[in-house]
Amino acid sequence: MLPKISVVIPVYNVENYLHRCVDSVLNQSFQDFEIILIDDGSKDKSGKICDEYAQIDKRIRVIHKENARVSAARNDGIKSAKGKYISFIDSDDWIDPGMYQEMVNKAEELDLDFIMCDYKKRENNYEFKRTQPIRGGYYSKEDIKNELFQCLIMLEDVEYPPTNSNCVCLFNLLFLITNNLSYDEDIHYDEDTIFGSKVLYHTTKFYYLKNHYYYNYFYNQNSTTNTYSEKRWNSFLKINERLINFFGNSIEFDFSRQIKINMLYLTLSALGQIKYSKNDWKERSNMIEEIMEHPQVKGIFKDFKFPDVSWKMKVIILLIKYRMFRLYCLSVLR
Template sequence: MPKVSVIVPIYNVEKYLDRCLNSLLNQTLQDIEIILVDDGSPDNCPSLCDAYALKDSRIKVIHKENAGLGFARNSGLEIATGDFVAFVDSDDYVDVNMYQKLYKTALDNSLDTVYCGLNNVDAELNIIPISEVSEFTLFDTPEKIQQVLLDMIATEPSSKVERKYRMSVWHAIYSRKIIVKNNIKFWSEREYLSEDIIFDIDYLSNATRIAIIPDSFYYYCFNEDSLTKSFRADRLEKQKKLYEAILVRLNELGYDSSIYKDRIDKFFIGYIKFNLGNIARSNIGYPKKYKLVKEICSDPIWERLASYPIKEVPLKQQLILLLIRTKQARSILALYKLFRG
């Protein structure tokens, strides 16, 4: 049985695949399995995956019809056999010491999960390390793990940062035993905007000991074709579905709504601000931009956020929220243009 199963969904990433797979094949932790999930990729990725499998017995390949990132990860989970499971996006790569350090940390401290830091790699290949803790940090009570989960969703409204800990699953290893026992799966990003946060909620609500280490091992690379980095007109509906899904999940877990409601509201508002920025920077015509922003401002969802403490948030965010509440689409577009400049 391998120590770690690394699941890599693959779709239309031919120019990045070698970089990703070489970082996995050269891991100092050799006892791993690498599960390549070809999600109906239209380029040469399917044949490249098969070629890699012939070279290294640790590689397993799944070819399937395209169904999206979340379901591709689920296909990998179905055949994973490792003690722990990890996820890597195929346009990113990892430090060769990543899984050795994460696995040893988990083993030495009897952990269900270990999260590490990351490196943002921009279009010019500049690398910016990001660490969320300054030293090994243990969370070993239900209350502490609940706090980590809430801090993944969003910080308190008064905080200038959106969240304390990244919700992304790719900078961690997860206990496969917990995943299997609780039948934890990914939702489809084609229906909900972010499949990772639902996975984190389902997983962390069943974990008993987790830790975060400061080492920046994961390299998150700018890719202009990535789903999370491009403008999509359907974002609002997916954002609303995700907002409702998180509310339902935390309510089912018995969390106190007075603790989590403002955080989920901030989570939703953060996605809206990101969406507004993408609309403002897109190359669609101004009339279309205006129409999209007006639709966002006029959506009934804002009635659900009426209690959000706008006076507590930083001034720049106050201004954006006030413009949204008063449906000032033109002013919003002008403001984002000013911010960009």
Template sequence: MKQKLISVIVPVYNAENYLERCLNSIVNQTYSNLEIILVDDGSRDGGPQICDSYAAGDKRIRVIHKQNGGLMSAWMAGVNVSAGDYLSFIDSDDWVETNMMEEMLKEAAGIPGEVICGNFVIEKDGHSTSHFHELSPGIYEGALLENSIKRNLLGNERRTISMSRCMKLFPRELIVDNMIYCNPGIKMGEDVNIVLPALLDSRRVVILKEALHYHYFYNDASMVHKYDAGMYDGICLLIDAIKEIFSSKSITDWQEQWEKESLFLLMLAVKNELRGGKKGFTDRTKKICKAEHVKTIADKYKIRPEDNVNKLLIWVMRRPSVFRCGAGKIIFELYDRING
């Protein structure tokens, strides 16, 4: 029986300090029938040279050099030239266990529309924390897939399945057929634009037990809490994209998922204002909450977060008065000061 070909797509942008660690974890996979596509998205460091060097020493590696267009445009370019039966996505500052491809492929039944979901480890400050999907490990098909996954993908405080395109194995056609929903202009939460439609079209989803194959590197240098003046507009683009995806698929009661997910995404916009916004942050917070009918949605679905940060945010958002916005800002400032 012919071995399945896995196309591993790695977007590369200014990651020279981590790239070799990432590539070594891929080229040394115990499953060797790989097509490794490195997409240099206009890197301005030594990353392109590292990519070319690895390609010279491994015939499975192909390098694409392109102008900078952002993460989504990079992995889409990789998909467009891929030839694999399955696709796997790995970001260039992350790395994977060397048995990841073999272990994930073992769980594939070879049918169209299946998605294999592994778990991941966050590597931060020299410490590792394991993270798992909220749904129980197992095989989801038929009514179980419809009710447990497709009708419950979004709108929860903790997503039932991670919306990251990484740590998963997709049949190539499931990604290609849904790239029509991808908008490279969306810079925040952009993986939702491909993972959501892929899962909605899936016929079989496998959530692996343990399977801590993927190591997500939390780069403190890129995670500084800075105010993003365009965050609200970016979130609105994402909310609109999610609505377009849901409305085009035959999913029962998608409206509830969309409205609740919108509220949780808007929490990020309000958090951005309270945490980093300067003059006018209260007015901007009020504008967000009024324009998006936050209180109406929160009351309609009786949104009561469990996370303390989200509890604070929903308290502010239900009635974004000067007092509540000011109190929220002080609490975030104290938290950031204590936690560095």
């Protein structure tokens, strides 16, 4: 008999966290699932831990592969999944015991394309509850167009959209396959946002479990997530290009402003990462100049109304708009 949920967990060098993650799935009150552990070329004991789990629970399958990053691993999970629904969990995170029970109940009751809950950001003894600036409850296709298309790609205050984390979602697998929804495998950073925006664009039935904080996002200080690199910047540029290609010609809604705000967010993110990089002052200033002079960055400001941000942020945006990188470096770099 096929499982109700396929839980896809990409695994890469997480031997210190993997038990916590997998055990949180095994300890769910809802038990009709399979776990697909995708060992993405781990160099530590993670692959061995995956195999040990598969030996003690027949619901667990392991795929060992050469490292291709999380987007490719999640796509492997989509291709291998046998459940009616599919869930993605990052291997250093974990979920609360009642997450799948409530999500499946609601998804079955309303025949949903996907359902989303909230999350807690965790760091040692620190906990921050994160909810989205949209109403909770059921959304029809008409509701999505009227209420969510305006924040499908980016919020007006230069923040990510409600679907910025795919791990807080439970997707109908047939819905993903029918609409050819998968991850762009050459995008290795911020891959959740473009996938989530495409999912919500195609969705006809969606439910938001607002203030249900079932997912625990572990903030790892040693992560490379906030470290600048040329590869990361190139990934940002690809995201912008894909958004233009996918949403730029939509006849249902004009997403052009959101695409520009998204590119602004990515630019601010890259500049912030440079600020804290270990390169010397001259190297960082050269990186900043290169970003500000990029055609995609310049393209943000054509017929562009400033977003709803603080005056300090507006000053920074002005420096970017007029490419005053020297003044930016003097005011930001230390």
